[in-house]
Amino acid sequence: MGVLLHHTVDGLEEGPVLVLAGSLGSTLEMWEPNVPALGRRLRVVRIDQRGHGRSPAPPGPYTIAELADDFLTTLDSLGLRDVAWCGLSMGAMIGMHIASEHPGRISALTLCATSARFEPAPWRQRIADVEEHGLGPLAPRIVGRWFTPAWAAAHPVAVARAREWVGDTTQPGYLGCCEAIATWDHVDRLDAIRAPTLVLAGEADPVAPAEPHAQLLRSAIDGARLETLPASHLLNIEAAEQVNRLVVDHVLDAVQGPGSSS
Numbered sequence: 001m002g003v004l005l006h007h008t009v010d011g012l013e014e015g016p017v018l019v020l021a022g023s024l025g026s027t028l029e030m031w032e033p034n035v036p037a038l039g040r041r042l043r044v045v046r047i048d049q050r051g052h053g054r055s056p057a058p059p060g061p062y063t064i065a066e067l068a069d070d071f072l073t074t075l076d077s078l079g080l081r082d083v084a085w086c087g088l089s090m091g092a093m094i095g096m097h098i099a100s101e102h103p104g105r106i107s108a109l110t111l112c113a114t115s116a117r118f119e120p121a122p123w124r125q126r127i128a129d130v131e132e133h134g135l136g137p138l139a140p141r142i143v144g145r146w147f148t149p150a151w152a153a154a155h156p157v158a159v160a161r162a163r164e165w166v167g168d169t170t171q172p173g174y175l176g177c178c179e180a181i182a183t184w185d186h187v188d189r190l191d192a193i194r195a196p197t198l199v200l201a202g203e204a205d206p207v208a209p210a211e212p213h214a215q216l217l218r219s220a221i222d223g224a225r226l227e228t229l230p231a232s233h234l235l236n237i238e239a240a241e242q243v244n245r246l247v248v249d250h251v252l253d254a255v256q257g258p259g260s261s262s
């Protein structure tokens, strides 16, 4: 039994349900550039990861499987069984896990800026840095990789807000999730994913570069399609218009049949 997570529900009351699962150090606010457009065609459920935003922070370390249980517990509490999923980075890892291990729960999968496996060493270093300095002082460096320099220079308010998400994340929650990422290796389970899958990569993302990460997902997940967008890691913000269009089309085509998005 997982933890019941803080969530919001917006959008079209009778529309297909889309779950949005965010990245390490963010809150469900990261999807604000997406909710109005997605919500015109879909019911949009946003969920804060454990230890992030307004969700509880049980003691760590965590695994991606435990984080996935939190989401399933929360969806059960809403009476939702079969949902479309759009996750970014860690939120996409959770989506991959649910899609392969609980295949009846995900009808369409969008994987943004993510990987089936990250090198553990940088995550061990991140854990040591956070333990030594705390999250507040590290927030500018962490968020510095989330947006391209040009976009960040043009959007100082959004960048400042993103730094606040990181600084406000509970330290046990953040560290527990770093452990989950450091120990995550789903490469051998990708062939169990049956949901129609759209992979989105940021062409300037230093965290999960398309080559090798998104390319591996595209080749290992049966029928997966890859789109590369002009953005860094938080591509849902930096390339919001393209992401909104691609996700709506993908979900409606998967849930209601090809061509139903037009």
Ligand SMILES: O=C(O)CC1=CCC(=O)O1
Binding pocket: 022, 023, 024, 025, 088, 089, 090, 091, 142, 145, 181, 207, 233
């Ligand atoms: O903070 C980062 O480095 C970006 C990130 C990696 C995994 C995730 O969810 O966000």
